[in-house]
Amino acid sequence: MDPQSRIEAHLSLLFTRAATPSGPPLLQAAMRHAVFPGGARVRARLTLAVAYACGDDAPSVADAAASAIELLHCASLVHDDMPCFDDADTRRGRPAVHRAYGEPLALLTGDALIVLAFQALAEGGAKAPRRLASMMAAVAGAVGVPRGIVAGQAWECEPLADLSAYQQAKTGALFAAATIAGAAAAGADPHPWRALGESLGEAYQVADDLLDAVSSEADTDKPVGRDAALDRPSAVRAYGIQGALALLESLTKAAADSIPDCQGAAPLRALIAQEARRLVPKSLSHAAA
């Protein structure tokens, strides 16, 4: 099964088990709305790619790690879209959860997806208890305080925020968890994999800032120009378009260079080069060439 199909199949399995007739139907529908259909599942694919590079000797454990990472990403989007943050109307071309189901259920949807992520880890990791603790620590650290995505979002509420700390927490942390958990799921030493996740996370954030700055709403499935409108830190606002493009290139190079020696290093490097091309917004690809 290709990685994308593996991810969709495992997420569906989790929902089949968790969302039962005895549970509250509207909450369960809102949770599905937040997760299906998904985006590119970039973080989950990264988890599986690293597990594969490390031998993938326990695929169900890697599936659990990948799903957990993806569910936490979806949870953060649901809460970020709420009126007290971005007040976004749409997400992935459809109404945001709080628009489709109301604010109370959007709040609970985020909570329930966070919990489902840990439930997935617990189930998958029960077959490999020693790996479970390591995956749990990586994943929980990537979401909580002081340096996870929740902390990253909280920097938006602080009077003084450092661009790098903010982006590292808001985006980089979950990418780092994806690589660390992928390695841990396959029984490899996870620490050498942190740098790959951190570089890729920063690259995706810079790519997102570029997309926000140069796209029209027709090109992308989310609102654009939000960083300037909401006075959020952004690589484009800090360094300009050309500076951000140069930063993106150096980050994807650092990512490829950081891959530890392992049996699947070469295909992983090729995958990253492919992603790096995809990250440059189409309207800028001549400038980056």
Place this chain on the structure above:
Amino acid sequence: MDPQSRIEAHLSLLFTRAATPSGPPLLQAAMRHAVFPGGARVRARLTLAVAYACGDDAPSVADAAASAIELLHCASLVHDDMPCFDDADTRRGRPAVHRAYGEPLALLTGDALIVLAFQALAEGGAKAPRRLASMMAAVAGAVGVPRGIVAGQAWECEPLADLSAYQQAKTGALFAAATIAGAAAAGADPHPWRALGESLGEAYQVADDLLDAVSSEADTDKPVGRDAALDRPSAVRAYGIQGALALLESLTKAAADSIPDCQGAAPLRALIAQEARRLVPKSLSHAAA
């Protein structure tokens, strides 16, 4: 160390590790506001009491389980108090988190406390990996869908909700997790301990309904008369004061009777009898005698 001091000490330790100078200061302050000073720490004390009854051979694992349960309870209070649910001004005699720190930080505080709970489990459980998976499953199941506290809160958003399913999810689930996780933390078979948690959880919910119905604001540290005002299901609204008192008595008896054979069964039974007396609102203690 007595159980209450053990709980406070372990919660403080978790905050010392998680809330660092590199993290967002307002979020970290809001998280402390939500957890300290606490209430009676009933669920965490129950976790430790069961671990103790089962031999408590790994106290740091039991501490982690107790703190996780307490943090999840605090997280649910922060989110329940928000404007889109109860819109409560105060909690434990102080401003609710959303009043003290604003809605965005209250939302993130709940998220961060959920994550910290799983982080605590991961840290404590790393010393006993086989117990970790069992504790994780119990705790995650008590919070998520289809039957955890988040699902319980979601029943308030559904047009039709069954009183027993609602209370079981909203209160009973975390009490059941407290007894199951306490037993698992001490290496005992957790399943026979579910009934104790479920009975006690239902008893606490009925006691809470009685308190809401018969107290004045001066007697308690939370707003009263909320169930009727918010048209929420309540044992008093369903069965009347005397009916609710009789239900409370039968539930605490069922709790004591459910305790499995173990070395610490007798002191645990005494503790439950003591709690049962504390649960009856003072103004009704003559009626229940």
